[in-house]
Amino acid sequence: MQAQAMARVGEVEAWPLAHGMTFLNHGSFGSCPKPVLAEQARLRQLLEEQPVDFMVRRLEGMLDQSKETLAQFIGADSESLAFVSNATSGVNTVLRSLNFDPEDELLTTDHAYNACSNALGYVAERAGARIRVAPIPLPLKDPLEICEHIEKCISSRTRLLLVDHITSPTALVFPIKEVVARMRERGILTLVDGAHAPGMIDLNLRDLEADFYTGNCHKWLCAPKGAGFLHVHPEHRPIIRPLAISHGANATRQDRSRFTMEFDWTGTADPTAWLCVGTAIKWMAGQMPGGWKAIMQRNHTLVTQASEQLQSRLGYRCLAPDSMLGAMASVQIPDTNMPIPESTPLYSDSLQDKLWSEHQIEVPIVPWPHHPRRLLRISAQLYNQSSDYQKLIEVLEQHGPKPQ
Numbered sequence: 141m142q143a144q145a146m147a148r149v150g151e152v153e154a155w156p157l158a159h160g161m162t163f164l165n166h167g168s169f170g171s172c173p174k175p176v177l178a179e180q181a182r183l184r185q186l187l188e189e190q191p192v193d194f195m196v197r198r199l200e201g202m203l204d205q206s207k208e209t210l211a212q213f214i215g216a217d218s219e220s221l222a223f224v225s226n227a228t229s230g231v232n233t234v235l236r237s238l239n240f241d242p243e244d245e246l247l248t249t250d251h252a253y254n255a256c257s258n259a260l261g262y263v264a265e266r267a268g269a270r271i272r273v274a275p276i277p278l279p280l281k282d283p284l285e286i287c288e289h290i291e292k293c294i295s296s297r298t299r300l301l302l303v304d305h306i307t308s309p310t311a312l313v314f315p316i317k318e319v320v321a322r323m324r325e326r327g328i329l330t331l332v333d334g335a336h337a338p339g340m341i342d343l344n345l346r347d348l349e350a351d352f353y354t355g356n357c358h359k360w361l362c363a364p365k366g367a368g369f370l371h372v373h374p375e376h377r378p379i380i381r382p383l384a385i386s387h388g389a390n391a392t393r394q395d396r397s398r399f400t401m402e403f404d405w406t407g408t409a410d411p412t413a414w415l416c417v418g419t420a421i422k423w424m425a426g427q428m429p430g431g432w433k434a435i436m437q438r439n440h441t442l443v444t445q446a447s448e449q450l451q452s453r454l455g456y457r458c459l460a461p462d463s464m465l466g467a468m469a470s471v472q473i474p475d476t477n478m479p480i481p482e483s484t485p486l487y488s489d490s491l492q493d494k495l496w497s498e499h500q501i502e503v504p505i506v507p508w509p510h511h512p513r514r515l516l517r518i519s520a521q522l523y524n525q526s527s528d529y530q531k532l533i534e535v536l537e538q539h540g541p542k543p544q
């Protein structure tokens with residue numbers, strides 16, 4: 141396909157990103173637009189002007205409103221929604237609310253996000269339960285291959301599947317509706333880690349019917365950092381408790397569920413990121429004539445054009461068809477010849493460091509499936525344009541590793 145050059149979209153100056161760099165890692169930490177940060181600053185000012193009035197009298201109504209706006213955007217019922225700080229907290233909240241037995245098997249895939257696999261490992265160890273990891277080998281031709289690989293690892297003991305909606309290292313959109321339906325048929329609980337999904341792809345949580353779904357608003361929705369949510373199927377709401385037990389646990393009010401009261405207040409904290417979700421949704425929608433649908437399509441086209449060029453010009457291999465991608469794409473690059481780095485959660489490849497320090501290109505390079513093999517992942521957000529990827533490709537053509 142002949143790539144169409146794409147320019148930036150909307151108010152470029154609205155993004156606080158520093159000038160002169162090429163930022164291709166919205167997936168790890170997305171930048172929050174200035175108008176959204178201005179709304180957060182306004183709310184913080186309001187909070188500090190009269191803290192008691194804000195926290196005690198006004199916060200509940202503001203949270204309800206913010207949850208309602210988010211619920212509409214992700215096709216959910218607001219009573220099933222709780223704000224959490226991030227997807228890591230959402231996954232932990234569910235896993236640490238459930239009781240597992242030594243006979244239980246907890247299933248995940250080898251594409252799961254490390255922090256969340258660690259949470260699964262923690263609860264499994266505490267209960268004496270067994271973890272099974274379904275390998276999903278690459279490349280993939282058809283999304284349904286993912287369901288088959290997961291199903292091969294199910295046994296009569298499988299209690300729960302922790303599965304990513306959009307994977308982090310491999311950037312694949314899993315066929316989550318089909319995965320959830322197949323688990324539901326077998327009575328296996330599904331905990332979907334949708335950290336990247338809101339704002340990258342269209343969501344309808346009501347239709348999905350996962351037992352638990354957690355997502356971030358601070359990635360592709362561009363809300364301030366610290367805005368995540370947890371969606372709990374009504375049948376499980378009574379047993380899911382926040383990580384911090386607070387006033388809601390013995391509240392006697394009848395007009396709100398215990399679920400809502402417990403999650404709305406987990407101790408004093410800055411709630412303004414949650415309260416800016418509506419502003420972020422609205423501001424982003426105003427950046428393109430077709431609103432969110434157009435944004436998602438534009439970012440998808442931009443990133444898939446770029447990944448095709450990484451393959452055709454550099455020989456870096458794509459992992460799956462474009463239809464399995466959202467606004468991120470990973471390509472396999474030649475193995476590193478560096479030793480295994482010290483284990484750190486924010487692994488940094490020396491090529492990633494070099495691209496940043498010598499060329500001001502920020503793009504993640506992660507080991508996959510294991511060191512020394514590795515992937516380079518690109519992201520596309522409204523502030524990106526075709527020339528950003530051209531710069532990356534030109535630098536890699538000159539200084540990057542070449543396939544044998």
Ligand SMILES: Cc1ncc(COP(=O)(O)O)c(C=O)c1O
Nearest residue numbers: 226227228253304307308333335
């Ligand atoms: C698939 C996946 N899950 C969870 C997370 C964690 O997100 P957070 O750090 O906001 O909790 C990430 C972060 O990139 C992710 O990619």
